[in-house]
Amino acid sequence: MSMKRLIATAAALALVAGASSALAQVAVAPAATPFKLGAFEVIPVADALFVLPNDGKTFGTDPAAASKLLAAAGQPNDKITLGVDGLLVKTPGHVILIDTGLGAGAKSAMIGSLAKAGVKPEDVTDILITHYHGDHTGGMKGADGKSAFPKATVRMSANEWAAMQKDAGSKATVDAISAQVKAFTPGVSILPGITPIALYGHTPGHVAYEISSQGQKLIDIGDTVHSYVLGLNEPGWIDNFDGDKPVGIAKRTAEVKQLAATKELVFAPHFPYPGVGHIVADGAGYKWAPGVPGAK
Numbered sequence: 001m002s003m004k005r006l007i008a009t010a011a012a013l014a015l016v017a018g019a020s021s022a023l024a025q026v027a028v029a030p031a032a033t034p035f036k037l038g039a040f041e042v043i044p045v046a047d048a049l050f051v052l053p054n055d056g057k058t059f060g061t062d063p064a065a066a067s068k069l070l071a072a073a074g075q076p077n078d079k080i081t082l083g084v085d086g087l088l089v090k091t092p093g094h095v096i097l098i099d100t101g102l103g104a105g106a107k108s109a110m111i112g113s114l115a116k117a118g119v120k121p122e123d124v125t126d127i128l129i130t131h132y133h134g135d136h137t138g139g140m141k142g143a144d145g146k147s148a149f150p151k152a153t154v155r156m157s158a159n160e161w162a163a164m165q166k167d168a169g170s171k172a173t174v175d176a177i178s179a180q181v182k183a184f185t186p187g188v189s190i191l192p193g194i195t196p197i198a199l200y201g202h203t204p205g206h207v208a209y210e211i212s213s214q215g216q217k218l219i220d221i222g223d224t225v226h227s228y229v230l231g232l233n234e235p236g237w238i239d240n241f242d243g244d245k246p247v248g249i250a251k252r253t254a255e256v257k258q259l260a261a262t263k264e265l266v267f268a269p270h271f272p273y274p275g276v277g278h279i280v281a282d283g284a285g286y287k288w289a290p291g292v293p294g295a296k
């Protein structure tokens, strides 16, 4: 992709999200990291990276405080790097992709990552969307403008589908997928072992997905937390990617507290790939303990 196109895409995403205009997309190699969850196979699939300057304009308002936290986590302290990943779940009878990455025309490794997992786009039976932002839904529109996953039922909350249809930046994707969409009300199972949990605030219908099989459980928290360093150490900091910032803070604060208490296995699409691990209490805040089950 040309630099002009790259900047245009980044600017469009920033406009949707209301965040720093200096957000850059960085390509990654395709990657798929399978592990077992009961009778399911769960496979984080890599798409891209976002790199933002540490300028106090996206997470919190104090770059010096952010710098300290980034350095303590062993990260460069002049920038904030976010993964952009999806989660593939193979269940008996379904091939489910939760969030689809940036998509054609962007720096997206998603189709290559799915191939590494042995999945072609036409194999996907269900697409589950956490929320309508382009880094989660862009992959549903192919380079030809048509649906990239022609056989899939596309599932998202009714609130989110309403918001997506009103969003001018999402129009091309909405046109590509509208015949496939089946909206739901969160809180009840939508597929065997899959239950969406309402975490409205980041967007009007943002959900997490609880995935469970044979007593084992994983929760895909969507964009409840973006930066594993800043969002976990300081869940009360403003996150300018959030549509409703006070509600975003309240949901993030409550959710990380609960996930640390219940010690649930977590997947976070914007944490460092493969984005699987546990949120653990650390002083007044929390920290990320990455780890894929069964990994040596």
Ligand SMILES: [Zn+2]
Pocket: 133, 135, 136, 223, 270
């Ligand atoms: Zn996102």
